[in-house]
Amino acid sequence: MFSNPYLSVLIIAVVTVVFIVVCSYGLGSVARWAVRMRGASPKQQESAFAGYFFAAPWIVGFIIFVIVPLSFSLYWSFTDFRIGSGSVASWKGLENYRDILFNDEGFRASVVNTLYLTVIGLPLQMGVALFLAVLLNQRRPGERVFRMAFYLPVILGFNTAVLLCWRLMLNTGTGIINQIIREVSIAVPLFGYLTRALIYGQEIITGFFLGLNTGKYNLLMRVLEAGFPADNRVPLWVQSPLWTKMSVILLMVWGCGTMMLIFLAGLNNIPKELHEAAEVDGATGWQKFWKISFPLLTPYIFYNLVVGLISSLQIFEPIFVLYRDNEPIVSSTISMVYYLWQASFSHFEIGYGSAISWVILVIILVFTLIQFRLQDRWVTYDVY
């Protein structure tokens, strides 16, 4: 705005404060006027003024940073707006939506990939989180250290150092994960056999999903033709399109710390008397978990399911950090939000990208509504 950046920042800050004060005063006055019109007493009018005056900064922020961008996004979704095209956005009606839903194979592939990550990744993530929570709930020595260790990935997030570590760990030949698999397989042949069975099963499932993307099942057929994996086969983690999605799931599971804490809170809330009574009746540890803890954890499972489903339907970061620089295989794991990012910020097609974002919103809404509708059938709130 001004050539001196410090002065510019100072002026912007002052103008912002003035703007907020004016908006607050204005909103408070409108509220006072509105209640006065309804015959409120002077005290009620003052209360209305004060309430809206102090709430105004948030309300104004919400309007500016949420409502206005949402409105623009909705408008752009009906246009061909493209950054840097040198032309203004022109109205296209429902054409973007029609293309996304009926013509865009890339978006269809991203939906299939996202569903894979949700259907397979989310239950795994929740299962591991629950398992860790149950372990930590045993009150063994070092519980706090382990709690911190399991939560650490959430704090670390997916930064460059983490990405590099994962890439090294997932290297097919020398990565520590495959090294462990190899060593344990040699020491315990049954483990090796089970691992290869898992590899085979995983590759068949992924081959099927990749076939859904293209409508051709060549790869699935080849996997079946190749037969049961040889003794020295290990997962080709970030290298093969057959393993790209599973690598993302591994990162999802690694970041299950928040779910684990919620489960842990749920386990702590279960009345001890119930377990004590079950012990008196001779219940085993598994019976106590399955018949008492698990049903009483269902509200927490429901919460994690809703939040986890929304999160996995919006998955972006793990794919971005793992495959951003490995483009020929990124299409095998591209998610809906990655596709949205690609359209908006790589191809600059803001209109089309906006339409994708609204389609994603509807998909997430539908899934969430279904979950809320079904919760009565399995979620127990009796004790709470």
Added chain:
Amino acid sequence: MNKKLFTLLSVLVLASLVLTACGGAADEPKTLKIYLLDYTPDTIAWLKSDINPAFEAAHPGVTVEITEGSWSGWDTTFAGFFAAGEGPDIINLGSEMNTLYGENLADMESYLGAGAWDEISNFGPALENAKYEGKLRGLPIFTAPRYVFCRTDLATGALPPQNFADWISFAEANSVVDPATNSLTQQALVPVDAGSMADWQWWLLVFYSLGGELYKADGSPNFDSAEALATTQFLLDMRQATYGPAADAVGNLPTGQGSVIDVDDATGKDNGAVCLAHSGWAAPAFDRPVWENISIEPFHGDPANFPNSRPVVLAFNDWLAVADYSQNKELAAEWLKMTFSKEANHKWNETMGLIPARNDAQYGYVADSPQLQREAELAAEYGVGFAGIKEAAKLSTIMQDALGKLITEELTPQEVNDTIQQQYSDALGE
């Protein structure tokens, strides 16, 4: 309460008015902002210690500010600059980005064109990559062609392979798999993206080596040509000769220290590549002993089957462009002139061991280094530009997507090319 509020409001409005008045002073200092991507610490240190102080001394009141970014995620960053119409005055772009961002870049002909700056005639062919619609948008820093570097001490068979069949045989003979880990310990050829061996830039290099043209005479894409099909088939054959079939592929090379074609000092073992099809910056540093055993060649295409084949090195370059939203275009041009003088362009590239874009800056370390000398000769003789690609970002996405399905054998080479042809035609509005 109202009275106090109005008092506060008045004070703030007055303060802002006073400060606004101060902001209008004519002799306000200016900041020239420059955004660079992944340059070496030596380069940045030199710019900050030599170029910027000299520029600031010559332009009192101007401060030069360098921001360092990364090629990972650059497109999101640039999208933000252009969407906001605000950001650095000078941005760092790659070869193919002249068409991608052209409309958002300033026409710098009046500052840097032949009529305004004599020295522009000293720039080599890389200057074309810094133009959009025939107008200069900035200046190129270096030329970094993609060569084929080969380890003569590791290779079995004649080097370099002269046609596609030779390359396939070479890949089969020179790729070594460790049965214990079911992974490669030696890879015959490491092109851009070693794992997939199917990056779009590698595809384009092979395609150009067959004499292929990206567009037909009417401007439509040429992915339905015989050269395009042969290229796609070659990529698949090479991938399979190296990694085996998709459903039973072996693991990739382990990550080593330094260039993939070098020797790991820590272990004394080779990093695993026999040949590397990449830019010079992916090759070992010039003082490494391994250079005794490295040859530098162009990619020869497939003269046995395609008579128009020609040796090719795909010439990439980085360049600095001036954004159209910049309020400091003249200052930006002055900074570019200073930074792209003969000596400065030479020095900049010396810090990175690359070939300067200015012909007259190719002296000293360029002439003294047999490797750079060879690279410069090959670039001059066989260089093909990586520019002028319409809708480059979309083509990249379309090709990467289709080539990804090639290596998994989800699509046949013919289907891959049909897909690219169809989708790219749609993207171009054909």
